[in-house]
Amino acid sequence: MENFDAIIIGGGPSGMFAGIYGYQKKLNLLLIEKQGFLGGTPLTYPDKPVYDFPCFSEIKAKDLINRLIDQITFNTKTKILTNTTIASYSYKNNVFEIVLSNNETITASNIIIASGNMINIFKNLEINSNNRINVKINQETNLSHIYAIGNVCYYQDKPSSMSTAIGEATVAIRSIVNQKK
Secondary structure (H helix, E strand, O other), rough: EEEEEEEEOOOOOOHHHHHHHHHHHHOOOEEEEEOOOOOHHHHHHHHHHHHOOOOOEEHHHHHHHHHHHHHHHHOOOOEEEOOEEEEEEEEOOOOOEEEOOOOOOOEEEEEEOOEEEHHHHHHOOOOOOOOEEEEEOEEEOOOOEEEEEEHHHHOOOOOOOOHHHHHHHHHHHHHHHHHHH
């Protein structure tokens, strides 16, 4: 059974960035995506210009996604599984035991939710009236060792932008790194 510091659920920009930054911080990570490809919501409008991503005054959504895919696949050892979801999980002794839809069982110390598609599997997760997960300042949810980033999470006065999601990924990863110290 493979053990990870964190499993990242969702292969959109915030999930991929969490995988990239987490690798830089020497975390052993698994990123799962339910679709057969990485990219998330921006691929719904591939030619739409993105104006709120650091280092680019303007970039097409598909070009941004391709750059993130290149970076996570060629410059990290983050394990990536597409066409994969969580079938079930349990949490005992500060470890998640997770059964994936491909029947593989893994363990992880933390979970980062970067997709709205899997929030219903987590029992007792605090979700607001807009179907967003409420998070603390460190991106942790009301459930210990479960973080939420990107469009799926909510905190007061949250700006909605891709650069915000990238910052949230950084905060969640740093929180996990600090746990290990």
